[in-house]
Amino acid sequence: MYRKNEEQKKSKSRILSENLQVPQMVNRGTAYIELSGNNEAIIEGCKGVLEYSDDAIHLNIGKNEVRFSGTDLVIRTYFNEQVIIEGNILTIDFS
Amino acid sequence: MIFINIIRYFIGFVTFTARGGFSERFINLCSQNRVVLWDIRNKGGVIYANTSIKGYKRIRDSAKRSAMMVRLHKKHGAPFLMNKYRSRAGFMVGAVVFLMIIGLLSTRVWTINVEGNVTMTDKEILQVFEELGVYTGAKISKIDVTSVQEKAKIEFKDLSWLAVNITGSTATIEVREGIKKPPIEDQNPCNIVATYGGQIVKLEVYEGTSQQELGAAVAKGDLLISGVVENLDGSSELRHAKGIVIAKTDRNLKQTQPKQITKKVQIDEKKRYRLLFFGLDIPLFWLSDNEKNTEYYSHEHRLTLAGSILPVGFIKEGYKIYEEKDITLEETNCELLAFETFSNVQRKKFEKVEILGETVEVLKDNENCTIIGTYICKENICTKQEIFVE
Numbered sequence: 001m002y003r004k005n006e007e008q009k010k011s012k013s014r015i016l017s018e019n020l021q022v023p024q025m026v027n028r029g030t031a032y033i034e035l036s037g038n039n040e041a042i043i044e045g046c047k048g049v050l051e052y053s054d055d056a057i058h059l060n061i062g063k064n065e066v067r068f069s070g071t072d073l074v075i076r077t078y079f080n081e082q083v084i085i086e087g088n089i090l091t092i093d094f095s
Numbered sequence: 096m097i098f099i100n101i102i103r104y105f106i107g108f109v110t111f112t113a114r115g116g117f118s119e120r121f122i123n124l125c126s127q128n129r130v131v132l133w134d135i136r137n138k139g140g141v142i143y144a145n146t147s148i149k150g151y152k153r154i155r156d157s158a159k160r161s162a163m164m165v166r167l168h169k170k171h172g173a174p175f176l177m178n179k180y181r182s183r184a185g186f187m188v189g190a191v192v193f194l195m196i197i198g199l200l201s202t203r204v205w206t207i208n209v210e211g212n213v214t215m216t217d218k219e220i221l222q223v224f225e226e227l228g229v230y231t232g233a234k235i236s237k238i239d240v241t242s243v244q245e246k247a248k249i250e251f252k253d254l255s256w257l258a259v260n261i262t263g264s265t266a267t268i269e270v271r272e273g274i275k276k277p278p279i280e281d282q283n284p285c286n287i288v289a290t291y292g293g294q295i296v297k298l299e300v301y302e303g304t305s306q307q308e309l310g311a312a313v314a315k316g317d318l319l320i321s322g323v324v325e326n327l328d329g330s331s332e333l334r335h336a337k338g339i340v341i342a343k344t345d346r347n348l349k350q351t352q353p354k355q356i357t358k359k360v361q362i363d364e365k366k367r368y369r370l371l372f373f374g375l376d377i378p379l380f381w382l383s384d385n386e387k388n389t390e391y392y393s394h395e396h397r398l399t400l401a402g403s404i405l406p407v408g409f410i411k412e413g414y415k416i417y418e419e420k421d422i423t424l425e426e427t428n429c430e431l432l433a434f435e436t437f438s439n440v441q442r443k444k445f446e447k448v449e450i451l452g453e454t455v456e457v458l459k460d461n462e463n464c465t466i467i468g469t470y471i472c473k474e475n476i477c478t479k480q481e482i483f484v485e
Contacts, residue, residue, distance in 0.1 A: 048119075048123040048126075049119045049122045049123055050119060051119060052118055052119050052122065052135075052137055052142075053137050054136075054137055054138070074134065074135065074136050075122070075132075075135035076133060076134060076135075077131075077132070077133045078122060078125075078126055078132050078133075078135060079126060079129075079131045079132070079133075080126070080129075081126075
């Protein structure tokens with residue numbers, strides 16, 4: 001019963017955002033990733049760092065995980081579920 | 096970004112290293128414990144990161160739970176700098192006082208520039224503005240620019256436009272002088288008579304009746320152009336005679352220079368300095384003027400910085416004390432002095448006269464040296480003589 005209400009709520013919010021043509025980021029629980037070329041990535045809604053090395057940064061963004069691969073990767077800032085990654089980003093993988 | 100870095104510098108932050116243990120868990124725990132980390136780098140398994148001073152104090156728990164060994168690598172920022180020089184309190188107090196003084200003085204006018212004036216001097220303009228409240232050292236917030244401009248326009252009737260702009264601590268007064276109205280020509284009936292005697296070489300009559308001919312010899316006071324004009328019907332009317340009459344004239348100039356002269360010789364000088372500071376005039380020493388035969392002088396010097404005149408400087412003023420002495424000039428010196436005076440007088444007297452030829456004679460005796468000049472000139476000999484009508 002509880003699960004059905006949750007699914008109903010999610011679908012209602014999705015229907016509402018589609019009809020009002022509001023971006024998905026307004027919905028709760030959705031991570032927001034902004035890329036500036038391949039040098040900077042701003043992630044909002046990051047739940048935690050899963051892996052951090054010079055050539056790979058693996059983040060937990062709630063329902064999914066995202067992996068940034070490249071060279072000279074640096075976490076410029078990490079605070080309050082907001083992460084800024086800088087460096088030479090070569091690939092972004094979602095899982 | 097630069098702004099954030101400046102704030103971080105003033106608040107103070109540290110760079111630390113964390114090694115061993117679980118680096119990702121450590122970063123997550125820091126985030127959960129609301130410790131802000133930035134510039135996080137992983138170099139060979141060692142985490143380098145920056146955090147605030149308060150954040151570093153709270154990092155121990157996260158490090159312990161993630162089995163990381165945290166070490167302080169470098170300190171940055173103003174708090175550490177101030178702590179380093181805490182025994183030099185005077186330096187810090189001095190720096191603060193300096194900033195306060197600069198802040199206070201920045202609310203005052205430092206320099207006043209006058210632009211656009213041609214015939215009017217800067218001093219005349221600045222004097223009026225000083226009375227209106229715009230002077231070096233005046234408080235900028237108390238200057239009502241609109242009101243000052245309106246009052247200044249009333250004072251300066253010859254100006255066509257005036258503006259006052261205050262940028263930073265510099266006040267710029269821009270003026271544009273008006274074109275003066277030409278004087279209304281007198282239209283009263285008059286004749287034109289000769290100021291000097293001579294032979295007429297050019298005669299142009301614009302208004303009136305010519306009474307002379309080209310080449311005629313006239314004496315001083317002779318009628319050249321008459322203001323009485325006869326009409327074709329026999330009647331006559333009075334006009335304002337106008338014309339140009341150029342004549343060759345004989346002129347003389349005599350200048351006598353006595354050998355015995357009374358000359359002022361400086362015997363002493365008293366001076367003092369006055370300090371100028373943002374409109375304040377502070378005399379540094381006492382100066383009295385009880386002496387006779389003194390000549391007062393005053394020179395203002397202002398400090399400059401990168402081409403800008405600062406409101407700080409000094410005035411050197413003083414009195415030169417003279418004594419009158421009777422001196423007998425040597426013959427050569429007497430002659431030189433006589434020529435100098437003669438040249439000055441000649442320049443002024445014959446300013447609007449063309450000299451065609453001149454003869455200069457020097458007469459010397461025991462007491463004087465006299466220079467006599469004889470000239471043949473070409474000049475306008477017209478002068479107006481009003482016709483009185485009853």
